[in-house]
Amino acid sequence: MKTSRKVTFFSGAFSSNNMRTTLVKREEKPFRFYMAWLSDSSFGNLVDEAWGQHSNWINAVILLWKALVSPNKWNEFFSLNFQDWIQDNLTKEWGELNDIKWNTIFGMACWLIWKQRNSCVFSDIQDTAVSLLPKVKAYADLVSNSETPFRSPASKESIEIKWCPPDEDWIKFNSDGSCASNWMSNCGGVLRDHYGNWISGYSKKLGKGDVLHAEAWGAVLGLHISKEKGFKNVHLEVDSLILVKLITKGGPDSQPLNPLISKINSIKVNFSNFKVAHVYREANRLAHVMATHGYSLPYGISVFNRIPDFCNLIFFDDSRGVFFPRGACS
Structure with a gap:
């Protein structure tokens, strides 16, 4: 198993x-x-x-x-x-x-x-x-989706992962969710243009919950901000493959995320073009730090129209196209 x-x-x-x-x-x-x-x-x-x-x-x-x-x-x-x-x-x-x-x-x-x-x-x-x-x-x-089955050390190699900007005239927002051992959850994300410029970031303390609900809330809030700012070509990236599949294919009636998936679907129709993709965590670091920042905030959403100090280094890593190694099996 x-x-x-x-x-x-x-x-x-x-x-x-x-x-x-x-x-x-x-x-x-x-x-x-x-x-x-x-x-x-x-x-x-x-x-x-x-x-x-x-x-x-x-x-x-x-x-x-x-x-x-x-x-x-x-x-x-x-x-x-x-x-x-x-x-x-x-x-x-x-x-x-x-x-x-x-x-x-x-x-x-x-x-x-x-x-x-x-x-x-x-x-x-x-x-x-x-x-x-x-x-x-x-x-x-x-x-x-982890890198198994087990193989000998000689068969392992490293792949390089980096954040990539969206196509021209598109905006990309990366979102993420976080859940602590006490079940307190937060979400966050960041919107950037095809030059990699910061458009907006957000963090929100959600309260008691699980990581998958937090991931979904991160996507919902990012879509709301994209809609409010009038963007028409929107590219969403998350590091949860389950969330990507629920957005693109839906799920069974028993799926507890269905209300949030419905919110996502109702917002995305406002865009001329919309796409969602799964990325590795190494390409989603900025969204992750925005999500974890929610632990230090009061309840409610905090929007950052400028790059906050706590994520400066990660933002500039992404802007410079810095790669991060990820173990993989050949």
Whole structure:
């Protein structure tokens, strides 16, 4: 399974029935973090009955899986025994997202659900499993598009990435989103002309959320500014492939970003020409620093009509066409 070290370790322990973390909290009996937290089929047999009161959370997990699993696989998904459930999810394609392997999505979902449940029990952080949906998809997308499979060091080479200005008579805006470990999110971006000149920049503190929503908000705000300034030929660049695919192809009805994608689609019709493209993070550094600047701001959008001091160096790197190496496999 193509995934991170943390998720690989988790999946190995999980599939070998070795997830037996126990705890005693508030004089309650110990229970095990087991597949029961991930499916409703064996919940009653695996955990202390005192935790049966958490039916709302269990139902939210079921809704999360239903948003990820193809509807024609629901009956099988929720009825298999533990070993078959693990085996089939690691070897079969059961997902709604056909462009990402199901075992990648499955591993990410299991890991994030388990982490969320730990946060609930140990830190009293209350949240619903359904809120993990954008994060599962975002993480799975990042893993799916990373430079794997593993090869020997001799097969690795470096490619050079830089920001490129738009075509003549076009403006380009790069946008990005950022999400901290406490789920506080921000977005930002920058508009430039075909000479690389600064037109406008923006940062916004969004509040609690996830990185994919922050990415989408960054695009929405950049489009609003482009429209207000009367630009007709607009080129959007982001480093989220999921966002690019949602803008260009749309998503399922269950996609939580649909309201923001609708906003994007309603604004872009005001332009004579519009295009969106995915770029590597190395070509999106200026938008990233504009997004992270939101952590230091009050709520609301801040617009910068001049180059702010905190991003001078990155702006001039882009203007001079400075390349940045990125590891790749030959």
